[in-house]
Amino acid sequence: MRDLNLEPNIADPDGFYDELIAAHSALSKQESDAFNARLILILANHIGDRAVLRKALEAAK
Amino acid sequence: MAGRYQTAFKLYPYKKVAAQASGKIVRHPVVIVGGGPVGMTLALDLCQRGTPVLVLDDHDGVGLGSRAICFARRTLEIADRLGFGAALLDKGVRWEVGKVFYGADKVFEFNLSPEAGFKAPAFINLQQPYFEKFAVEQIRKEQAEGAPIEIRGCNEVVSVEDRGDYVRLCVDTPDGEYELEADWLIACDGARSPVREMLGLSFDGRVFEDNFLIADVMMKADFPPERWFWFEPAFEGAGQSALLHKQPDDIWRIDFQLGWDIDRKAELEPAKIRARVDAMLGPDAQYDLEWTSIYTFQCRRMEKFRHGSVLFAGDSAHQVSPFGARGANSGVQDAENLAWKLDLVVKGLAPQSLLDSYGEEREHGADENILNSTRATDFLTPKSDMSKIFRNAVLELAGKYAFARTMVNSGRLSVPCVYDGLSLNGDDELEGPHISRVGASCPDAPYDGAFLLDAFNGDFTLLAINAEVPELVEVDGICVNSIRIEKPDDALAVRYLGSQKSAVYLIRPDQHICARWPVYNEAKVRAALNHACGRE
Numbered sequence: 001m002r003d004l005n006l007e008p009n010i011a012d013p014d015g016f017y018d019e020l021i022a023a024h025s026a027l028s029k030q031e032s033d034a035f036n037a038r039l040i041l042i043l044a045n046h047i048g049d050r051a052v053l054r055k056a057l058e059a060a061k
Numbered sequence: 062m063a064g065r066y067q068t069a070f071k072l073y074p075y076k077k078v079a080a081q082a083s084g085k086i087v088r089h090p091v092v093i094v095g096g097g098p099v100g101m102t103l104a105l106d107l108c109q110r111g112t113p114v115l116v117l118d119d120h121d122g123v124g125l126g127s128r129a130i131c132f133a134r135r136t137l138e139i140a141d142r143l144g145f146g147a148a149l150l151d152k153g154v155r156w157e158v159g160k161v162f163y164g165a166d167k168v169f170e171f172n173l174s175p176e177a178g179f180k181a182p183a184f185i186n187l188q189q190p191y192f193e194k195f196a197v198e199q200i201r202k203e204q205a206e207g208a209p210i211e212i213r214g215c216n217e218v219v220s221v222e223d224r225g226d227y228v229r230l231c232v233d234t235p236d237g238e239y240e241l242e243a244d245w246l247i248a249c250d251g252a253r254s255p256v257r258e259m260l261g262l263s264f265d266g267r268v269f270e271d272n273f274l275i276a277d278v279m280m281k282a283d284f285p286p287e288r289w290f291w292f293e294p295a296f297e298g299a300g301q302s303a304l305l306h307k308q309p310d311d312i313w314r315i316d317f318q319l320g321w322d323i324d325r326k327a328e329l330e331p332a333k334i335r336a337r338v339d340a341m342l343g344p345d346a347q348y349d350l351e352w353t354s355i356y357t358f359q360c361r362r363m364e365k366f367r368h369g370s371v372l373f374a375g376d377s378a379h380q381v382s383p384f385g386a387r388g389a390n391s392g393v394q395d396a397e398n399l400a401w402k403l404d405l406v407v408k409g410l411a412p413q414s415l416l417d418s419y420g421e422e423r424e425h426g427a428d429e430n431i432l433n434s435t436r437a438t439d440f441l442t443p444k445s446d447m448s449k450i451f452r453n454a455v456l457e458l459a460g461k462y463a464f465a466r467t468m469v470n471s472g473r474l475s476v477p478c479v480y481d482g483l484s485l486n487g488d489d490e491l492e493g494p495h496i497s498r499v500g501a502s503c504p505d506a507p508y509d510g511a512f513l514l515d516a517f518n519g520d521f522t523l524l525a526i527n528a529e530v531p532e533l534v535e536v537d538g539i540c541v542n543s544i545r546i547e548k549p550d551d552a553l554a555v556r557y558l559g560s561q562k563s564a565v566y567l568i569r570p571d572q573h574i575c576a577r578w579p580v581y582n583e584a585k586v587r588a589a590l591n592h593a594c595g596r597e
Contacts, residue, residue, distance in 0.1 A: 034450055041468075
């Protein structure tokens with residue numbers, strides 16, 4: 001079982017943060033909520049490992 | 062006696078019996094209350110095993126209205142063992158394909174039977190009254206051949222007194238009341254179970270705040286026999302979801318999810334129902350309203366299905382939402398689980414404690430059904446804004462990406478329950494396929510020009526593949542039927558051998574797997590059989 005990685009893992013964190021915010025820039029609150037939900041589902045599926053996902057749910061609290 | 066409902070088929074008209082005239086209180090080994098799909102399946106199974114059974118029903122036939130319409134493969138296999146599987150298949154509409162829509166768009170479709178080599182299809186649609194009628198017709202055939210079974214119509218149980226090792230019943234009839242006794246009383250009397258009420262037993266769970274409108278319509282239409290399910294349908298007045306599904310006799314089941322705050326009476330007005338149906342089918346559709354109903358549902362079960370001499374089966378013991386076809390299908394599995402155990406207990410071949418395993422196994426089955434049903438309901442009716450946002454995100458992604466389709470939940474369709482890790486299970490010493498592990502029901506497979514399940518006769522079965530076993534074993538009064546297979550067909554090898562060269566399976570009368578080994582060992586077979594019968 002893999003651990004949830006909570007150490008820095010994204011190269012160019014500022015660049016990623018920019019892209020994330022930019023993806024929402026033209027969206028209404030409702031559209032942004034829907035976008036976030038789609039994004040979470042896509043990322044969760046990519047991770048796949050239920051134990052890691054459970055730890056992420058915990059870490060986000 | 063006023064009937065609670067109209068009957069579709071009058072199958073067991075009231076007849077006065079001798080015990081009513083004499084006033085003599087007769088003791089019966091097994092009394093079943095309720096002649097629905099569960100009660101009749103159980104009665105048929107018991108009488109075929111030679112255990113005398115009396116069925117009491119408060120009507121003289123089968124209730125009107127299609128009600129349960131989806132019968133799953135496991136149910137068809139059980140009916141086939143009992144002799145009325147072919148009648149169900151002849152009348153029923155086979156279907157395998159389901160389509161899921163979101164708004165006006167088709168998101169994806171699924172096929173339930175990509176795998177060949179089963180006698181029974183994955184599902185048929187058939188109105189519940191037909192299921193009951195065919196079961197009763199089979200009972201009549203058994204009766205004609207002398208099977209010990211009696212059905213008494215218009216016999217309403219009005220009081221139940223648990224006297225420890227038997228039960229005293231008072232029964233109301235058109236000729237007044239009479240009393241009888243039962244060593245074992247099986248309540249198959251539905252979700253509102255009068256027997257459960259009379260014994261003061263609780264039935265706890267979760268109520269879902271939603272109303273569903275059923276409109277069964279009769280029309281000639283060339284839609285394919287597929288399950289079409291809409292989330293947030295685009296047609297007006299359809300509510301949160303809608304379903305279209307074909308039944309025999311040109312009847313189509315249409316379901317609309319109406320929400321919680323509705324005026325039931327107004328919603329049942331034919332003109333209002335027709336407006337909804339017109340919006341769905343188009344203004345030119347020609348149809349008649351055959352049966353309409355509004356239902357709400359709950360997911361709940363009794364804490365224990367056995368209370369001494371009284372056992373509960375089907376909706377009287379557990380209730381789920383209809384999504385997934387887990388009501389009647391699980392009730393029929395209750396019946397087959399109970400039949401062989403009760404038969405052995407009545408014949409003195411197994412201790413009464415074997416009946417506790419009925420509770421253990423079927424409570425497990427009910428929990429599985431309630432879990433699936435609750436999850437489906439939460440997907441259909443999101444309980445918060447965020448839950449709805451995620452639900453719709455899943456539906457949007459499902460149109461594009463395969464992963465999201467697995468999350469779309471319009472009901473997880475009934476599959477046979479597996480008794481993983483439960484008390485009656487024996488050795489699993491074969492590193493064989495997962496599908497045929499100990500606790501699972503036997504997967505069917507082509508065999509000897511027919512199918513494997515055809516070769517099982519209702520006794521315990523010793524199935525040997527590329528292994529030697531004795532012709533017939535009898536273990537302390539209990540028969541074991543042996544089947545030896547050399548060079549199995551591909552599907553049978555995949556389902557029972559996997560990577561192994563040989564296998565020996567001990568299979569219960571209800572076709573669930575007790576134990577399995579690579580080779581025959583008499584001591585182990587005897588031990589597993591005795592264990593499965595509660596004889597240690």
